[in-house]
Amino acid sequence: MSNYLTHLNSSQRNAVEQTKGPLMVIAGAGSGKTRVLTCRIAQLINQGVDPFNILSLTFTNKAAKEMKERIQDIVGAKAKNIWMGTFHSVFAKILRIEADKIGYPSNFTIYDSDDSKSVLRRIIKEMSLDTDIYKVNLVKSRISSFKNNLVTVKAYNTNLELKTQDDSAQRTQMGLLYDRYVNECFKSGAMDFDDLLLRTNELMFRHPQVLHKYQHRFSYILVDEYQDTNHSQYLIVKALASLNENICVVGDDAQSIYSFRGANIRNILNFKKDYSDIKIIKLEQNYRSTQNIVKAANSVISNNKDQLDKKVWTSNDLGDKIKVNRSITDNDEAFVVASNIFEIKHQEQVSNNHFAILYRTNAQSRSMEEALRKRAIPYRIYGGLSFYQRREIKDILAYFRLVTNTKDEEALRRIINYPKRGIGTSSINRMTVCAQKNGKLLWDVVQNIKTEITGLNSGSINKVENFSILINSFRGMLAEKDAYELALSITKNSGILREYQMDKTPEGISRYENVQELLNGIQNFVKVEKEKSDKEINISLTYYLEEIALITDADETNFDDTLNHVSLMTIHQSKGLEYPYVYIVGLEENLFPSQMSMTSRADLEEERRLFYVALTRAEKRATLSFALTRYRWGNLVDCQPSRFIEEIDDAYLDLTFTNLPKKSTSIVKFDSGLNYDTKVATRNNNSVSDGDLFKLKNSNVFIPKNLKRIRSNSSKVSYNDQKYETGMKVTHDRFGFGIILRLEGNGANKKISVNFTKVGEKTLLAKFAKLNILK
DNA sequence: GGAGGCCTCGGAAGG
């Protein structure tokens, strides 16, 4: 049991044994971070700390679950009592306990992103706002960022900076909109994801005795993935830890890739400022990857300015160099990847699940999928629509939600006429107006439709009444029936099951199966929960909803994981995972780094960290690839190789072609990150010439626009085989007049350096350079 | 009230 310490290196051991006081562990990629966290908690428990007094916060439920299991392996069943989970799940639990103090019911609903959007869409419409200015996604992310920075409606209204931002974007009603959204959620007894953190702060700051209670309860606090915490989370941790200061945060600033959703990298960069006697331990030995991979990753990340000083190293084998493939099209790229996997599989007897294909955007999965299918290589795509986000599941959950919390207006609106029961938009609108006029809930109007409303015909009134009777009949069963019995009754008696049963289209069949799966899940839930509790208690639907509200697909036990398939996922999803063979595809400017990151250094650095994450997933071999043309939104577009390839030290690269722009021989200087901010000027304008100017900055091989016509069959490409010679006078469509200085390489890889009068020296690929030779 | 056509928009995604 106690030999767990012997498997640790000295830094890891220090981190584990340093159980008192503030500690920050900077854990490089593959440095055994999870091991340290689990051992540290085991150590606390072995030292006599009550598991009830340990709070361990993670970023995903999956991580929490895995960690709990690993701790259980060391200390046994008492590990179950540790407060371990995501910020959201732990504080949702606490908020349910303390709900009355902030005016919420303890069975409050948790609105997911779709619910929030739907509420916003409704408010924007009700306020008759211009939907071009008040775009739902934009408004939502803005409100989210207000909340994550603890900017309440009141604070917003006195915040000149934020207001000016909105005013200058014509969003003068933003404050009002924010206010209405907050009220709408509150009125519905609902919290969105950001509320779970914001309301926790509210709870703790307005109720010192509550804060005090939890400060005492959580005498030891651990936070994983600290680099990805936002301001709201930071404040919660700080408040809870301020009494005992037994706080341990673990993270890697180099792997902070979630600032787009509010994560604040300063939390980790500034941690030491918050605690006076802080200890900092760096885990720098990488156990995962080869030397070439580690060093290549280091050379890339060194281009970032904002980072903590550390040196990740490994004593593993040198390994292969990072292979870089170039393809003409995205389909070719996929073909090369699939062929390569096929080859390695057979030559080296490697199984499918040793391979991962990582990409920047989900859209890139399609070509990979096709290529793998052609090679008959089993694969699995991770991500996409989660089970609980599926329409049919959300429909059923909406019934559950309304039955347990009739204030939940989103749920009510979703199902009041689903399945169709003749309560149309006009009836709903009338009831809405009536509710608003009398300051009542929509459900109040529905429930008392006969007395509450005039202007609805008797047929409509009857239909509404039947609906209200239906829902109330379910409500009557809440206390006596368990979650499964009630769920079954709801799906049957609401007509929803029949609806899906009748639909014999493939989608309909799949919907029906999903509903069955949901019901099976509930049945299983009831069974497991009953076994867990010794008492004969009713596992209610309310309890079920509370438990699943924060569950997502990623947490489901993936039985498929044992199946042998190649994994396809975005780089974001790959965080924390590792594979012997990793393919990072689509390494092109404007794709990776993403076009949207080009306007600021901070965003570009995040893209670079993302690339760092991708590269450090590889254990044995990493392969990079890019295409010269790619379909994006139905259009074939030209691509330039990503700057990230150039940023890797040549010593660790193995180019499978000869003329990738090289820093050392670069003629048009590659500016290594100094001028990113100035690029705003060239990128804001989408005109062709500006785009080309930009490309030139990053690549000394200029690949002209006309490549567009080249299709996936590369054998059909006809090269311009004009005979160039040193000293020739030439003209170029864009660069004008110039003199050929020298020729390098042969055949398709022949390069020409030309000194142009207007733009100076350029190196062009002979096969693409459209030079007119002047006699 | 509902089906189908039109229009718009598009990043990554934990809870």
Added chain:
DNA sequence: CGAGGCCTCC
């Protein structure tokens, strides 16, 4: 290109 929201027409 493809999904989803919205609007129109029946």
